Amino acid sequence: MKKILSLKWLLAIFLFQLISCDNSDSHENNHHKSITPPAQISYSVIKAYPHDTASFTQGLEIYQGELYESTGNPENVPNNGAWIGKVNMSTGVAEKKALLSSDIFGEGITILNGKIYRLTWQNQKAFVYNLQDFSPVKDFFYQGEGWGLTNDGKHLIMSNGSNILSYRDPETFKELRQISVHDHTGMKNNLNELEFVNGDIFANVWQTNQIIKIDTANGSVKGIVDLTDLIRQDPVLSAPPTDVLNGIAWDSTSKKMFITGKKWPKLFEIKLNQ
DSSP states (O other): OHHHHHHHHHHHHHHHHHHHHHHHHHHHHHHHHTSOOOEEOEEEEEEEEEOOTTOEEEEEEEETTEEEEEEEOTTOOTTSOOEEEEEOTTTOOEEEEEEOOTTSOEEEEEEETTEEEEEESSSOEEEEEETTTOOEEEEEEOSSOOOOEEEOSSSEEEEOSSSEEEEEOTTTOOEEEEEEOEETTEEOOOEEEEEEETTEEEEEETTSSEEEEEETTTOBEEEEEEOHHHHHHSGGGGSTTOOOEEEEEEETTTTEEEEEETTOSEEEEEEEEO
16 A cells, blocks of 8 residues: 555656646747747848858957958868968968867857967867967866857857857856847757857857847847848859858957858958848
């Protein structure tokens, strides 16, 4: 009798937990449905610049009028390891200043306080360099993958391919807080290269033609820039060996935005109509 009673209690507890989970999921779905769908942000192409088709772009940055780029090395080519450098915008040629060995896959970059920070994909290490000469300063260990990186003038902001953006201390790389990115349909995963623009974060969504605009206060997606038409108009952008859209740079002085992709032949200056 005691054994039967225990089984009944276990069954009751299980059913209660199941109902609680269903109610929680329902509440979460209803919460997302109550969120206003993101606005569609149109754009105009102002100008196209050359871009090195050997560059597997992982990070893009404009700082004091200069273009900086970071790359990965998916083929593990020994003499073409992932690099960061300053890029001549008129020619697309990079002055390669800091290389990684071919076994390390470079990821996103950002510039803060005279230093350039670079993530790695699965090596769980961030490298820091002096911006002036790309000499190494230090490195940090972090758990998980590294994808995109930007900053708000005080904190580093990092993506890892999920829907989570992590705010980190630039002196210690310690995680300070997280925001969960979502829209009216649910969580937005595959957040990749990032750019901080006028208080919002713009993020490439990996393997899509979309850049999303994220509210840093609550993680909601405020807008979507769909670059499908741009890619369709130039067949080279959707044909091998070109890869996906990835790379957002914002010139805070001139208020210009630049976008490119992995092994793309062009860097585009665009104007957002918002």
